[in-house]
Amino acid sequence: MKLKKMMAAVLAGVLTLGLLSGCGGGGEKKAEENKPAATEAKMLENIKQRGKLIAGVKYDVPLFGMLNTQTNQVEGFEIDLMRELAKKLFNDPEKVEFVKVESKTRIPMLQNGRVDIVAGTMTITEERKKQIDFSDVYFNAGQSLLVKKGSPIKSVTDLKGKKVTTVQGSTSAKNIRAKAPEAQVLEFPTYPEAFLALQNDRADAMTTDNSILIGFTQKDPNTELVGGLFTSEPYGLGFSKGHEEWVKFINDWLQEIKTNGTYAELYKKWFKEEPPK
Numbered sequence: 001m002k003l004k005k006m007m008a009a010v011l012a013g014v015l016t017l018g019l020l021s022g023c024g025g026g027g028e029k030k031a032e033e034n035k036p037a038a039t040e041a042k043m044l045e046n047i048k049q050r051g052k053l054i055a056g057v058k059y060d061v062p063l064f065g066m067l068n069t070q071t072n073q074v075e076g077f078e079i080d081l082m083r084e085l086a087k088k089l090f091n092d093p094e095k096v097e098f099v100k101v102e103s104k105t106r107i108p109m110l111q112n113g114r115v116d117i118v119a120g121t122m123t124i125t126e127e128r129k130k131q132i133d134f135s136d137v138y139f140n141a142g143q144s145l146l147v148k149k150g151s152p153i154k155s156v157t158d159l160k161g162k163k164v165t166t167v168q169g170s171t172s173a174k175n176i177r178a179k180a181p182e183a184q185v186l187e188f189p190t191y192p193e194a195f196l197a198l199q200n201d202r203a204d205a206m207t208t209d210n211s212i213l214i215g216f217t218q219k220d221p222n223t224e225l226v227g228g229l230f231t232s233e234p235y236g237l238g239f240s241k242g243h244e245e246w247v248k249f250i251n252d253w254l255q256e257i258k259t260n261g262t263y264a265e266l267y268k269k270w271f272k273e274e275p276p277k
Contacts, residue, residue: 058078063076063270118239141209142233194206198223213225
């Protein structure tokens with residue numbers, strides 16, 4: 001009789017522990033499943049708690065984002081914009097980490113959470129809007145052609161049978177194939193490589209946004225822009241999908257720096273002229 005009572009007590013204890021364990025485990029799992037990822041729900045809050053902004057920027061685009069080999073620092077209009085954003089977030093323009101992006105890596109690096117924002121001469125397109133979110137337009141550019149002075153190429157209509165360089169992952173390659181289908185398009189990983197091909201006569205022209213090409217004319221006065229603008233390229237700051245509060249914060253900040261004159265100061269610093277109205 002005592003043995004039966006002891007066995008019954010042990011069995012009851014095992015069942016009780018199993019039920020408690022099952023309830024506890026299931027409750028925790030359910031709570032975990034229902035809990036939104038902090039990086040998805042509270043991007044702005046997370047950035048502030050982290051204490052620094054992580055910005056994806058170009059390292060190969062004169063005037064916008066270019067590595068200074070003497071100082072080993074990246075410099076340009078978009079770099080200064082990100083410093084201003086860090087100043088807005090933390091009251092300190094130095095609280096920003098710059099991460100190198102290229103045209104073909106900008107969107108993947110946003111999607112995998114490597115960067116908080118991309119300021120990388122990125123044109124707002126409907127195709128890209130399906131993959132990432134954009135801020136309001138912060139710079140208006142247009143695609144043009146860069147050639148050596150004295151070149152017979154004066155517009156996109158002169159590119160038949162000619163070699164034209166651009167960069168991988170940009171809208172420029174797609175646009176030039178549509179505008180000059182009989183041209184041979186050579187795509188390079190970076191802008192300096194595309195420009196070097198033009199300088200070394202491995203190509204007859206280079207094409208991308210006029211704002212980028214202007215920077216290269218400053219590096220080599222033997223080159224010039226021709227053909228005017230044959231596309232419209234509105235640049236937007238890029239974000240991973242689903243962070244409405246973060247996007248709104250950026251748009252409000254862009255409006256603020258345009259209103260208080262900060263944007264105009266940075267524009268004149270790098271492009272030596274007043275920003276277009």
